[in-house]
Structures are given as C-alpha cells and as structure tokens.
Amino acid sequence: MTGITGSTALWYASRATGVVTLLLLTAVVVLGILVNRQGRLPGLPGFAVTGLHRNVSLLAVAFLAIHVVTAIADPYVTIGIAATVLPFASPYKPLWLGLGAISLDLVAALILTSLARGRMSRRAWRAIHWLGYAAWPLAVVHSIGSSADARNGLVLGVLVGCVLATAAALAWRLSHAAREVPRAGRAAAALSRMSARKAGL
Amino acid sequence: MTDSLTLPHPAMAHGGPPSGLPGPGLLPGAGTVPVDLRAHLAMYGPLRTPGGRDGLLREVAGAGLTGRGGAAFPVARKLAAAAEARPAPVVVGNGAEGEPASSKDRSLLWLSPHLVLDGLQLAAGAAGSRSAVLYVPRNERLHGRLAGAIAERAAAGMDAARVELVTAPDRFLAGEESALVSRLADRPALPAYRPVRGLPRLASGRPALVQNVETLAHLALIARYGAAWFRKAGTEAEPGTMLATLHLADGRTSVVEVPLGAGLAGLLGLDRGPGPAEAGAAGPDVPSAFGPVQAVLVGGYHGAWLPAAEAAALPLANAALRPLGALVGAGVLAALPADRCGLAETARVVRYLALESAGQCGPCFNGLPRIAAAVGHLAGPRPDPRARADLERWAGLVAGRGACHHPDGSVRFIRSALRVFAAEAGLHEQGQCSGTDPRPFLPVPATSPATEEDWS
Numbered sequence: 001m002t003g004i005t006g007s008t009a010l011w012y013a014s015r016a017t018g019v020v021t022l023l024l025l026t027a028v029v030v031l032g033i034l035v036n037r038q039g040r041l042p043g044l045p046g047f048a049v050t051g052l053h054r055n056v057s058l059l060a061v062a063f064l065a066i067h068v069v070t071a072i073a074d075p076y077v078t079i080g081i082a083a084t085v086l087p088f089a090s091p092y093k094p095l096w097l098g099l100g101a102i103s104l105d106l107v108a109a110l111i112l113t114s115l116a117r118g119r120m121s122r123r124a125w126r127a128i129h130w131l132g133y134a135a136w137p138l139a140v141v142h143s144i145g146s147s148a149d150a151r152n153g154l155v156l157g158v159l160v161g162c163v164l165a166t167a168a169a170l171a172w173r174l175s176h177a178a179r180e181v182p183r184a185g186r187a188a189a190a191l192s193r194m195s196a197r198k199a200g201l
Numbered sequence: 202m203t204d205s206l207t208l209p210h211p212a213m214a215h216g217g218p219p220s221g222l223p224g225p226g227l228l229p230g231a232g233t234v235p236v237d238l239r240a241h242l243a244m245y246g247p248l249r250t251p252g253g254r255d256g257l258l259r260e261v262a263g264a265g266l267t268g269r270g271g272a273a274f275p276v277a278r279k280l281a282a283a284a285e286a287r288p289a290p291v292v293v294g295n296g297a298e299g300e301p302a303s304s305k306d307r308s309l310l311w312l313s314p315h316l317v318l319d320g321l322q323l324a325a326g327a328a329g330s331r332s333a334v335l336y337v338p339r340n341e342r343l344h345g346r347l348a349g350a351i352a353e354r355a356a357a358g359m360d361a362a363r364v365e366l367v368t369a370p371d372r373f374l375a376g377e378e379s380a381l382v383s384r385l386a387d388r389p390a391l392p393a394y395r396p397v398r399g400l401p402r403l404a405s406g407r408p409a410l411v412q413n414v415e416t417l418a419h420l421a422l423i424a425r426y427g428a429a430w431f432r433k434a435g436t437e438a439e440p441g442t443m444l445a446t447l448h449l450a451d452g453r454t455s456v457v458e459v460p461l462g463a464g465l466a467g468l469l470g471l472d473r474g475p476g477p478a479e480a481g482a483a484g485p486d487v488p489s490a491f492g493p494v495q496a497v498l499v500g501g502y503h504g505a506w507l508p509a510a511e512a513a514a515l516p517l518a519n520a521a522l523r524p525l526g527a528l529v530g531a532g533v534l535a536a537l538p539a540d541r542c543g544l545a546e547t548a549r550v551v552r553y554l555a556l557e558s559a560g561q562c563g564p565c566f567n568g569l570p571r572i573a574a575a576v577g578h579l580a581g582p583r584p585d586p587r588a589r590a591d592l593e594r595w596a597g598l599v600a601g602r603g604a605c606h607h608p609d610g611s612v613r614f615i616r617s618a619l620r621v622f623a624a625e626a627g628l629h630e631q632g633q634c635s636g637t638d639p640r641p642f643l644p645v646p647a648t649s650p651a652t653e654e655d656w657s
Binding site: 121 | 552558565566571
C-alpha cells in the first residue's frame with residue numbers, strides 16, 4: 001500500500017476508529033468497575049468517576065458509530081447494513097464481524113435502557129447493564145479476528161494493554177470487596193476523609 | 202432526636218383553630234391537655250362515613266386533600282389505588298418525622314391521637330383492610346400515650362382494623378416511604394429504588410398504603426364535616442389547612458394550624474416593611490415582631506432559603522413557592538435572625554444531611570460529604586474564591602442520582618443558600634463575617650449513624 005488515497009481513506013478511518021473505540025470501551029469498563037464499588041482515581045472526587053464513566057461511554061458510542069458507518073461505506077469489502085446489527089449475516093468474515101454485531105447490539109441495549117432508566121425498574125436496568133461485561137470481551141475477540149494488524153505490532157500492544165487494564169480493575173475490585181465500609185458508616189468515613197484533606201491544605 | 206417531646210410552645214401566638222375556620226381544628230386550643238376518647242368524641246362527634254367507602258372517596262376527591270408529609274400527592278388517587286389493590290393493603294400512618302426542624306407530627310400524635318387513629322381506621326376501611334400500623338418516633342412517653350389510646354378504642358369496640366405500633370429510628374430518612382416499608386419487614390429503615398408505579402409492596406408481597414399522620418387527621422375531619430367544609434380554608438388549587446412548625450427569630454418554636462395560602466409575613470411576624478425599592482437601601486434585613494430577619498427557610502432541610510424581603514410577600518402555597526425553587530413541604534418555616542451567619546447555619550445542616558446519607562448510592566455517600574466539606578470551608582474565614590463554582594458543579598453531579606430524593610432535596614437546600622447568602626460568601630472571601638451571634642439557630646441532632654443497627 002502507498003499511504004492514504006481516496007479509495008483507502010474509509011478503510012483507514014474504520015480501522016482507526018475501531019482501535020479508538022476499543023480503547024474507550026476499555027476505559028468505560030474500568031470506570032464502571034470502579035463506580036460500582038467505592039473506587040476512586042487520584043485527584044478525582046469519588047462521585048466524579050460516575051460522570052466520567054458516562055461521558056467516556058458517550059464518546060465511545062460516537063467512535064463506534066463512525067467505525068460502523070465507515071466499514072459499511074467502504075467499497076473494499078461488502079458487509080451490508082443488516083449485518084451491522086444481525087450477527088453472522090455478513091458475507092465478509094461472518095464469524096468475526098458477527099461478534100462485533102452482537103457487541104454493538106448489547107451496547108445499544110445499554111444506551112437505550114440508561115436513557116429510560118427513570119421509567120423502568122431498578123432491577124431490570126441493572127440486569128441489562130451487566131451485559132456490558134459481555135459486550136467488552138466480544139469486542140476484543142472481534143478486533144483480533146477481523147484485523148490481521150491486531151495480531152502483531154502496535155495494535156497488538158493496544159489490545160494486550162486493554163486486557164491487562166480490565167484484568168487489573170477486576171482484581172482490585174475482588175480484593176476490595178471484602179474490605180468495604182458498611183453502608184451506615186460510608187458517609188461519615190467520606191466526610192472525615194474530606195475534612196482531613198481540607199485541613200491539610 | 203430528643204427523648205422529650207417537642208411540643209407547641211405555651212406562648213404560641215396562633216394556637217387552636219385558625220381564625221376564620223368553622224368547627225374544631227386538628228389541635229386542641231393552646232394550653233389544653235391532650236384529649237382522651239370521651240373528650241375527643243364530645244369535641245368532634247362520632248365517626249361517620251356517609252355513603253360508605255364510595256362516599257368517603259368522593260368527599261376526599263371533592264376536598265382536594267393532598268398528602269401532608271411533604272410530597273403533596275393527591276390522597277384520593279392513593280386511596281382509589283388502595284381500594285383496588287389485591288391482596289388488601291396494610292394501612293400505615295407515617296409519623297416518623299425524621300426532619301429535625303419539624304415537630305408537627307409528634308405534636309399532633311401527642312395532642313390529638315384519636316383524630317389520627319380515626320383517620321387510620323377510615324383509610325383501612327377505604328382500602329378494605331383489617332390491619333393497620335402506626336409508625337412513630339422512638340419515645341417512651343409518646344408510645345405509652347398511643348398504646349393507651351389504641352386500648353381505649355379497642356375497649357369501646359369502635360375499630361375494625363387492628364393497629365400495631367412500630368418504632369421509627371431517629372434518622373432523617375426513616376419516614377421515606379421505601380425505608381418505612383423496609384422497616385415493617387424488620388429490616389433496617391433504608392430507602393430503596395421505588396417501584397415505577399403503584400403502591401409499594403412489603404416483603405410478604407402485600408401492598409402498603411402509607412399516609413402521613415396529619416393527612417389521616419384531615420381525613421377524619423373530612424369524613425365528619427365534608428368536602429365543602431374543608432375547602433372553606435386554603436386556596437382553590439391547594440385547599441384546606443396544614444400544620445406548620447414555626448421557628449421564630451427570637452429562637453422560639455411553635456406548631457400551628459394554618460390555611461394554605463396564608464402569608465409567610467403573618468406567620469413569622471414579619472413586617473411587610475418598605476417596598477422592594479426602599480428595601481435595597483435599608484439592606485436585606487426585614488424587621489419582625491421577634492427581631493430583624495435576614496432570610497427565611499421554607500420547607501425544611503430539603504427546602505430552600507429565600508431572602509426575607511422576598512419571603513415577606515409570599516403565601517404558604519406551592520403555586521407561588523415552586524417557581525422560586527422552594528416548596529411548602531411538611532410546613533417547616535424558619536426566620537433566620539439578622540445576627541447569625543447564614544453560611545454557618547447552612548454548613549451545619551449540610552453536614553448533618555451528608556451524615557444522614559444511607560450510604561447506598563455512590564453520588565450521595567461520596568458527593569454529599571464532599572459538598573458538606575466545601576460548604577464548611579465556605580463558612581470559614583477566607584475561603585478559596587473557586588469554592589462556590591466547585592459547589593455548583595458538584596451539586597449538578599449529585600442531583601437526581603439517588604434511589605431516594607435525599608441528594609435532590611439536599612442540593613435544593615445548598616443551591617438556595619449559595620444564592621441567598623452570596624453577599625455573605627463575598628464577605629467571607631475578604632476575611633469578614635456579618636454574624637455576631639455564634640449560637641446555632643436551626644436544630645441539628647448531634648449524633649450520626651455508625652452501624653446498621655442505627656437504622657432499625
């Protein structure tokens with residue numbers, strides 16, 4: 001190949017947004033794991049992690065949309081609009097693109113239920129939100145399978161980094177589950193932490 | 202909160218039936234002793250339900266009675282839902298009154314227990330239920346009186362539904378409907394995500410009809426005197442009377458029955474004083490019969506501060522208060538004297554609200570303490586000028602993010618303080634403070650929850 005030309009621009013755009021989407025989805029999953037329990041990031045108030053989780057999700061969805069649209073529009077391979085949501089309907093790499101389609105459907109379910117969160121039962125929302133844990137590994141396998149680049153070099157490094165980050169967050173979560181502050185003492189613990197920080201200024 | 206009851210002040214200026222209202226009110230006249238069953242029946246007459254269940258539902262709908270626990274939900278709609286619910290709901294009189302600044306429910310339970318018990322029986326009748334619960338604060342004297350009143354009625358054979366007394370923990374959120382439902386199942390009184398529609402359900406699957414105790418007392422009066430009588434007080438949109446807890450500028454507290462739409466100026470003894478044009482020249486303080494007032498807290502600790510001059514022109518009605526970000530709520534009104542620091546008062550209350558978080562939702566148990574620490578910082582000398590902008594931003598991250606409305610109500614209170622005490626915050630940034638009296642004004646309990654047992 002000789003760099004980006006008019007005919008390869010869409011192909012490169014689809015590849016690039018795919019990689020960025022995977023990075024962002026990984027960030028969403030890691031933040032989600034931290035949000036669910038009393039996790040915090042250095043320099044960020046605990047509850048701001050919630051806001052970050054939501055905003056990064058939104059960004060990931062934007063990149064995901066570009067990734068899918070450019071992949072369909074790219075004349076190099078024939079995927080078809082239906083195959084983006086119907087698993088294994090694509091003539092090109094049906095298995096690997098099918099996993100991507102399932103992942104896309106799950107992400108769509110997460111978005112729709114989160115928009116309607118106020119109008120549905122908490123339990124149903126929560127159950128559907130847990131599907132996020134299935135969407136991410138599907139997206140990882142989709143990346144490895146559908147892209148030859150992902151099996152070596154820089155893109156492989158990105159993939160490994162994403163997997164390691166998620167694994168680390170899960171490990172942290174499981175090891176901290178045992179050390180949680182009981183409900184009734186949480187606000188008091190947070191307040192004494194905040195007051196100590198103010199006094200230290 | 203306290204072991205002794207907070208009762209209406211003996212010198213209360215507005216006690217007894219409100220002027221212009223026909224018939225007896227919710228509370229016996231000032232200085233009178235609590236009523237026993239005989240005195241109760243002599244005063245109000247026997248309990249009748251004209252037209253049976255349908256007749257009562259019609260009268261309540263015609264009266265336009267709304268819940269007096271703070272949410273002002275139409276009672277007729279709740280009763281109609283309860284009448285259709287299967288199995289028949291447990292009817293609960295909610296007298297938990299977790300709000301430290303309110304003492305109207307315990308005053309009513311102490312002074313007019315039979316009015317509340319009448320209402321509980323009426324609600325049970327409307328719901329076709331034979332089991333009722335009275336959910337009241339932990340207080341031995343109050344329990345003794347209520348147990349005595351229930352026994353008196355049982356001896357007279359006048360009640361169809363059996364009434365059980367259940368103790369509410371001394372928590373701000375103990376009276377929140379889902380927390381109450383949890384407490385009835387012998388679990389800690391912690392709020393839960395509410396069902397999308399319909400009545401809340403107990404662990405047994407049985408629905409619960411929960412009404413504030415004052416609402417039940419109104420029900421007892423409407424059954425006796427009718428919808429037209431009820432509508433003689435109040436406004437067209439918000440009819441009837443309500444109990445209000447007044448914190449006057451001289452530090453006295455009283456519980457009074459007032460018609461909805463009554464002027465805040467009359468209730469708190471505020472002068473209407475100079476018009477708005479002159480008010481600017483005279484400063485923000487408004488003279489009152491009990492000393493100069495700088496601001497009025499309307500609707501309790503989930504309510505809002507209003508500048509005194511603005512409050513003096515307003516009625517006690519949601520139609521007028523809601524556009525200003527305030528609400529009638531459970532009828533708490535506090536006139537903050539001119540010699541206190543509004544930010545210091547707000548900081549004490551916000552700290553309390555943060556500690557009263559049930560610790561279940563991250564935005565609440567992480568966000569409110571962070572906000573409380575920042576308000577405390579703002580109330581101190583030479584706060585960081587960026588603190589106010591930080592507070593506004595964090596408030597936006599917390600509102601609407603809880604299972605219950607604790608974050609939303611707390612944020613309403615905090616935002617109103619940032620607005621009303623903006624000049625005071627400017628003074629603090631220059632190292633000054635307009636407060637000269639360091640004594641706390643608004644009541645805040647000293648203890649905070651530490652274990653799950655504190656919630657049962």
